[in-house]
Amino acid sequence: ELKVEQNPLFLSMQEGKNYTIYCNYSTTSDRLYWYRQDPGKSLESLFVLLSNGAVKQEGRLMASLDTKARLSTLHITAAVHDLSATYFCAGYSNSGYALNFGKGTSLLVTP
Amino acid sequence: DVKVTQSSRYLVKRTGEKVFLECVQDMDHENMFWYRQDPGLGLRLIYFSYDVKMKEKGDIPEGYSVSREKKERFSLILESASTNQTSMYLCASRNPGLAGMNEQFFGPGTRLTVL
Numbered sequence: 424e425l426k427v428e429q430n431p432l433f434l435s436m437q438e439g440k441n442y443t444i445y446c447n448y449s450t451t452s453d454r455l456y457w458y459r460q461d462p463g464k465s466l467e468s469l470f471v472l473l474s475n476g477a478v479k480q481e482g483r484l485m486a487s488l489d490t491k492a493r494l495s496t497l498h499i500t501a502a503v504h505d506l507s508a509t510y511f512c513a514g515y516s517n518s519g520y521a522l523n524f525g526k527g528t529s530l531l532v533t534p
Numbered sequence: 535d536v537k538v539t540q541s542s543r544y545l546v547k548r549t550g551e552k553v554f555l556e557c558v559q560d561m562d563h564e565n566m567f568w569y570r571q572d573p574g575l576g577l578r579l580i581y582f583s584y585d586v587k588m589k590e591k592g593d594i595p596e597g598y599s600v601s602r603e604k605k606e607r608f609s610l611i612l613e614s615a616s617t618n619q620t621s622m623y624l625c626a627s628r629n630p631g632l633a634g635m636n637e638q639f640f641g642p643g644t645r646l647t648v649l
Contacts, residue, residue: 466640
């Protein structure tokens with residue numbers, strides 16, 4: 424079964440700063456997913472990383488995947504308050520049906 | 535755009551009641567999923583369905599059942615609700631395939647409180 428570990432679990436950062444969220448996973452997986460969740464809301468898909476070396480960018484967020492290291496990163500550039508949310512990474516278990524999620528990184532961007 | 539809808543955003547039920555949570559997707563997706571989300575435990579898969587009338591247990595199926603009579607609709611049933619089933623319930627759907635993105639699209643969630 425794929426196990427997904429994110430760190431940090433809580434992150435408070437100032438506006439304008441950069442930071443990286445790390446997602447390690449336990450077994451071979453060729454694709455990795457990032458989701459965003461606002462308080463009380465559902466999960467919104469941010470990025471789908473389909474292969475080793477994949478890099479996707481959307482605004483101030485950039486995600487990458489290193490399948491050899493079993494590591495994905497979500498990099499935040501020049502953070503703004505609107506990015507405050509919980510971010511999850513997820514990957515499929517061997518069955519290919521169940522998405523296994525990390526516990527999420529709760530991000531708070533302060534002035 | 536894929537749209538996944540859930541019948542209720544908030545639901546309050548009493549212990550022992552039978553509870554139905556409904557999920558509908560409009561993109562002809564083959565697979566549908568029910569998760570629950572709890573603080574500190576993250577998202578856990580309850581049941582999924584890979585096709586009409588087909589279902590498989592996820593990680594925490596105890597106390598739940600599901601029904602999928604039509605492709606677009608997947609129901610989660612709590613046969614006799616208990617307080618430990620108070621949670622946020624999230625439905626998702628996707629189209630599978632090795633070449634595809636296999637991305638799961640989530641509904642808005644139902645926050646269920648069992649008193």
